[in-house]
Amino acid sequence: MINHARTLLLNIAGSERHGVSFPGEEFVPRDYKVLTLPTALRNVRTILFGNEPDRVMMNYRLRQFMALLHSTELSEFVLDLDPRVTYLANRSSLFAASTFAPVVTEVVSAGSSLVFHGVNTIGGSVLQHAWSVEILASTIRVRRQTPPLDDVLQAYTTTDGLSSAISLTGSQLGFRVQNPTVGQKWKISAVLRPEIELGEIAVALSKVGEPTLLVLFGTERTEPVATFRELWLRGVGLPYKLGSVLAALTYRTNLIRGTIQEVPEVPELALQDPGPDGQSGLLLEEDTDGISFLLLEEGDYLMLEEVAP
Numbered sequence: 178m179i180n181h182a183r184t185l186l187l188n189i190a191g192s193e194r195h196g197v198s199f200p201g202e203e204f205v206p207r208d209y210k211v212l213t214l215p216t217a218l219r220n221v222r223t224i225l226f227g228n229e230p231d232r233v234m235m236n237y238r239l240r241q242f243m244a245l246l247h248s249t250e251l252s253e254f255v256l257d258l259d260p261r262v263t264y265l266a267n268r269s270s271l272f273a274a275s276t277f278a279p280v281v282t283e284v285v286s287a288g289s290s291l292v293f294h295g296v297n298t299i300g301g302s303v304l305q306h307a308w309s310v311e312i313l314a315s316t317i318r319v320r321r322q323t324p325p326l327d328d329v330l331q332a333y334t335t336t337d338g339l340s341s342a343i344s345l346t347g348s349q350l351g352f353r354v355q356n357p358t359v360g361q362k363w364k365i366s367a368v369l370r371p372e373i374e375l376g377e378i379a380v381a382l383s384k385v386g387e388p389t390l391l392v393l394f395g396t397e398r399t400e401p402v403a404t405f406r407e408l409w410l411r412g413v414g415l416p417y418k419l420g421s422v423l424a425a426l427t428y429r430t431n432l433i434r435g436t437i438q439e440v441p442e443v444p445e446l447a448l449q450d451p452g453p454d455g456q457s458g459l460l461l462e463e464d465t466d467g468i469s470f471l472l473l474e475e476g477d478y479l480m481l482e483e484v485a486p
Contacts, residue, residue, distance in 0.1 A: 180204050181259035183243055185430040186423065187235055188212055188222075200276055200368055201236025203264045212433050217392035221426055224381045227302020233368055234304045240264070240272070241375060242423050251408075251420045254401050258431060279350065279367045287312070287358035291365075294342070295350040299369040307366045308345055312357050321346050333357070379419045383412075393425050402428055 178184060184191075184205050191209035195202045214222070226238050243264055246255050256262070277297045289312060307322040316330040317340070325347065333340045333354070340354040348369060354361075394406035405428070408421035 178206055178209070178259055179261045180206075180263055181261075181431075182246070182255045182427045183239055183262070183264055184209055185212075185427050185434070186239060186242065188214070188430065189232075189235070195232065199236075200233050201240050202232075203236070203239075212430060214430065214433065215392060217389040218426060218429060220385065220389055221382070221393055221422065224378060224385070225423075225426075227371070227373075230302035231305050234302050234371065237304060237371065242419075245375070245416050246420050246423055249416045249420055251417075251424050254404075254424050255427070257401075258427070277368055277370055279365055282364040282366075284309070284362035284364055285360055287361040288356055289358045289361040290355045291352045291363065292339070292355055293350060293352045295345075295348070297348075297350060297367065297369050298372045299348060300372045302371070304369050304371065305366070306345075306348055306369060307364070310343075310352075310363045310365060312354065312359055312361045314359055317343050317354065317357075319343065319346055323347075375419060376415060379415055382419070382422055393422065393429065395429075 180203055183203060187205065188211055189205070190211050191205045191207040194205045194207070225242070226235060230238075243255075246252055247265065279293055279297075281291060291310075303323070305323065309318075309320045309322060311318045311320075313330070316332050319329050319331060321327045321329075327346055329346055331343050333343060335341075335357055338356050340357045342351050342353055344351045345365065345367075348367065350367060350369075390409075394409065395402055397403075402425055405421045405425040408417045409425075412418050
């Protein structure tokens with residue numbers, strides 16, 4: 178399975194995948210089905226990804242987790258499952274500043290504009306947020322359009338053509354309105370960064386308790402899980418401490434999936450002729466809606482693109 182380890186850690190149906198323009202999105206086989214995991218493994222996943230994370234959070238963490246795994250000898254265990262991966266391509270858009278800048282769409286124009294302030298981080302596990310904003314006579318209406326939904330009227334004053342600060346509810350972002358005019362409306366969307374760092378995740382994992390660790394690492398001394406357990410117990414450095422948990426979770430999930438843990442033969446994939454836009458590559462998959470996924474060589478990396486046939 179292409180992106181085998183990442184797909185298992187994601188554990189979201191392939192039918193729910195997004196286009197490659199979605200933040201941090203990578204190839205997920207369309208026939209992948211969600212696996213039901215035991216409570217202990219679900220608890221580990223909650224520490225890794227947060228409680229009910231959205232797709233952006235999953236992609237954000239997986240970009241960090243896969244980079245961490247491939248920075249150590251644990252990468253051989255990742256590639257043992259299947260050496261075909263696309264996520265090692267040098268694509269840094271998920272971490273680019275522009276990804277986390279608010280996006281403003283003017284719905285009704287009345288000559289006003291927005292000036293943002295605040296911090297674009299959040300302590301929760303939902304990173305994608307949206308609001309609608311409308312200027313009324315003495316208040317500004319801010320409707321949060323992503324959970325938790327709310328509808329708040331915030332009073333404002335104006336000094337030298339600039340309004341007082343207005344908060345975007347459920348975030349640490351806010352804005353002021355330049356030349357506030359009644360009737361002006363906007364839609365605002367933002368992708369926020371998670372506040373919790375990888376080191377904090379590792380600390381939280383160290384407190385899960387022996388019953389959870391027994392399910393994760395097992396009691397048997399079979400490889401490679403025995404190696405993962407030894408790395409966890411030694412606790413030498415974040416890449417190995419956190420990486421051992423990620424590797425063990427991947428292999429436990431793989432066992433549940435019932436696959437044979439051997440390096441599969443990489444099939445010969447037909448070279449796709451260049452299309453009208455000159456794109457060519459190895460055809461991985463073609464959806465019923467006519468979207469083809471091509472694996473394109475880019476230097477030493479493999480890069481996934483979603484193109485029309």
